[in-house]
Amino acid sequence: MKLSLLILLLMVLFIISFSFFYYMELAKDKTIHPGNSQPLKKTLRVESEYALLSEELAALEREEIFWKNRIEIAKNDQFNLILNIPDSLLELEIRGISVQQSKIQCYTLCPELNKNKDKWGSIKWLRQPVSLREQWATIPKRPIRVRDISTMQNLADSLNFTPASDDSEDVSIILVWSRNLSIGISQIKEPLSDNPFLYRNIEQESVSTQSSVTDSVRFGDLLQKDWISIKIRRLDVTAIYRALSEKSQLAIRL
Amino acid sequence: MFPRYQKNSSRQVICGKKRDLSNNNRLTLLFTIISFLTFILLHSALIGQNYDRNLVNSIVKKDSDVSSDMHRISIIQKKIDASQQRIEQLKSTYENFQPKRPYIIVNTAANQIRVVKDGQTIHRGICSTGSYILLKASGQREWLFKTPRGKFRVTVKLKDPWWYKPDWAYVEEGLPIPSKESRKRYQPNVLGDYALGFGSGYLIHGTLYTRQLGLPVTHGCVRLADEDMKLVFDTLTHGSHVYVY
Numbered sequence: 001m002k003l004s005l006l007i008l009l010l011m012v013l014f015i016i017s018f019s020f021f022y023y024m025e026l027a028k029d030k031t032i033h034p035g036n037s038q039p040l041k042k043t044l045r046v047e048s049e050y051a052l053l054s055e056e057l058a059a060l061e062r063e064e065i066f067w068k069n070r071i072e073i074a075k076n077d078q079f080n081l082i083l084n085i086p087d088s089l090l091e092l093e094i095r096g097i098s099v100q101q102s103k104i105q106c107y108t109l110c111p112e113l114n115k116n117k118d119k120w121g122s123i124k125w126l127r128q129p130v131s132l133r134e135q136w137a138t139i140p141k142r143p144i145r146v147r148d149i150s151t152m153q154n155l156a157d158s159l160n161f162t163p164a165s166d167d168s169e170d171v172s173i174i175l176v177w178s179r180n181l182s183i184g185i186s187q188i189k190e191p192l193s194d195n196p197f198l199y200r201n202i203e204q205e206s207v208s209t210q211s212s213v214t215d216s217v218r219f220g221d222l223l224q225k226d227w228i229s230i231k232i233r234r235l236d237v238t239a240i241y242r243a244l245s246e247k248s249q250l251a252i253r254l
Numbered sequence: 255m256f257p258r259y260q261k262n263s264s265r266q267v268i269c270g271k272k273r274d275l276s277n278n279n280r281l282t283l284l285f286t287i288i289s290f291l292t293f294i295l296l297h298s299a300l301i302g303q304n305y306d307r308n309l310v311n312s313i314v315k316k317d318s319d320v321s322s323d324m325h326r327i328s329i330i331q332k333k334i335d336a337s338q339q340r341i342e343q344l345k346s347t348y349e350n351f352q353p354k355r356p357y358i359i360v361n362t363a364a365n366q367i368r369v370v371k372d373g374q375t376i377h378r379g380i381c382s383t384g385s386y387i388l389l390k391a392s393g394q395r396e397w398l399f400k401t402p403r404g405k406f407r408v409t410v411k412l413k414d415p416w417w418y419k420p421d422w423a424y425v426e427e428g429l430p431i432p433s434k435e436s437r438k439r440y441q442p443n444v445l446g447d448y449a450l451g452f453g454s455g456y457l458i459h460g461t462l463y464t465r466q467l468g469l470p471v472t473h474g475c476v477r478l479a480d481e482d483m484k485l486v487f488d489t490l491t492h493g494s495h496v497y498v499y
Contacts, residue, residue, distance in 0.1 A: 008285040015293045046323045053330045060337040067344035074351050077405065079499060092499060094405050096351025099359045099497050144398065148390040149425055239363035243403055243499040 061123050062253060069129045069251035070096075079243040080129075081175075083183070083228070083252045085109075085117075090185070090232055092240050099243075102236040105188040108229040109254070117254040129249040130177040137173040137241050171234050173241045177250055180225035185241075187234035357495035358458070358486060360476055362401050365468045367478065369489055377485055380468040382461070382477040383498075389422055397422045399473040402456060406496040410451035411487065415459060417444040422473065446480055448487035452496040458486060 066084075073080040074096035082091040082098070085107065092100040109117065116122045135141075172186035356371035362383040369377040384401035399422075419439045424431045432438050446460015461467070461477040476498075478486060490496075 007282060008289065011285065011289040012292060015289060018293075043323075046327065050323060050327055050330065053327060053334065057330055057334050057337065060334060060341065064337055064341050064344065067341060067348060071344060071348055071351075074348065079403070094497060094499070096348060097353070097357070097359075097405075097495075097497055099499050100361065142400070143386045144388050145386060146388045146390060149428070150390065150392045235361075235364045239361055239499060242363060 055118070058118070058123065062126065065123060065126050066251060066253040069126070073129050073249040073251050076247070076249065078245040078247050080248050081240065081244070081250045083230075083250060085228075085252075085254050087253075090230060090236075090240070092243055100236060100239055102232040102240070105231045107231070110225075110227045113226050113228065113254065122254060125179070126252060126254070129251050130179050130181055132175060132177055132244060132246065132248040132250070134176040135173065135241070135244065136176075137171075139171055139173075139238060139241065141242060171237045171241075173237060175244070175250075181250075181252075182227040183250075184227065184229045185237050186229075186231055187237050188231045353495050355491055355494045356489045357497065358490060360401070360458075360496065360498040362403065362470065362498060365470060367476070367482070367486075369486060371489060376489070377482070379478065379482040381482075382463075382466050382468070382472050383470050384472055384474045385470050389426065391422075391425045395421075395425070397425075397473075401472070401474050401476060401498055402454065403498050406452040406456075406498065408450050408490050408492055408494045408496060409453055410449075411490075411492060412445075412449040412451070412457075413487075414442070414447060415445045415449035415457070417441045446478075446483055448483050450487060450490060450496075458496070459483065 070082060070093075073082075074093065077095065079092055079094045079099075082089070082093055084091065085104075088104040088107075090102045090104055091098045092102075113122075116125075170187065172184065175183045175185070177183065352373060356369065356376075359368045359370065360381065360383065361367070365381050365383055367377075367379050367381045368375050385399050387399045389397045389399065417440070419441055421431050444462070445457065446462070449457045449459035451457050456474055456476075458476040458478060460480045460483040463471075463477070464479055467477065467479055
């Protein structure tokens, strides 16, 4: 019995001493101290700061690539497109001169692009400008109207020649680029007067545009992996479509 | 009997010792359990009750880890600074594409012009551009009246320009075409007071038909209102860029 009590005493002493040293060790670490959570907060702050800086660096990397691509395409003599989603701008440029800046009224990214636009993976995808492969539009590329003098009866006929309007009411184009990217550009409904519900109308219209463009992409049997749908002013859509050539390129910033 | 008793006695003793040891074991086990519970109680009391050791270990790092994070942050901060510097350089490189001289931008879709000087738009106006009419005449001759798109330069500046009437103008009017050198082809007061040539015979010039400004009605030239034309003439110089889209 005495032996047992001795063992118990020894064990209690051991436990007390162990716990004490254990506690002292933790206290020395200064990472845990009852009632003092400053080091923990500091660590979490460092973690969040690191995450924020990583995001900032990724955004800067994307911007850097964007400017590199702009310079790259500015070396060519044809008209090119610059799609700047963060600034809501679609620019038509030639030789580094932005001849037209169209404010993007609304846009839709495909789920894949939407998911990856802020990730490092997208940087690799954006590293080079993309090249135009095919174009579809509801308007002709060259709105040519034929006037055949030889078939006209007299001078009055020839002078009173008034060709019909060639442009479709609804202007939309689909540009198919390299790297499985399709961009649908369609017209926004122009305000006829000061409409206080304009923004709402634009929003509502964007839904229909999204479906129409995606339908068009599918209808055209393009089945591009990534697509972007954009709405801008009608005249801007026309100007862009007619200015782009077969060798046009696109610099993109998501 | 005695030896048997002794034998039994010794067996009892042996059995008694066994019982004693068994009791000791039980006590030891009991004490160990009590000690363990005491340890747990002490442990939780001393650590501060609020922190689960495993959870804390997964979140909280030691000083060395924190300093490692700080090091990583300093590295990423340096990368950010370097990236910002590179972006500024790239922007500066891109700005070098901007022409030093004033230039004009012609939008054939909207029939509008924009004059840019020192990177700033100093004037906007309306114009008339090519009608895209394909004129067909006898003898399989045809002309397409389009304003060419692309980048051009001002090659000639003319004041009080005379118009050299081309073949298609006679064809359009149903008139006989004179010889190339005929003086009848030179006509004054058709192109306004000023004209700028931007290559291949295409001009930016004034017009008598101001009501048609804003419409695609020309034979390829860019027509401006007289006041706009004067501003363009005064602003642009030989070699200034003309961007048509």
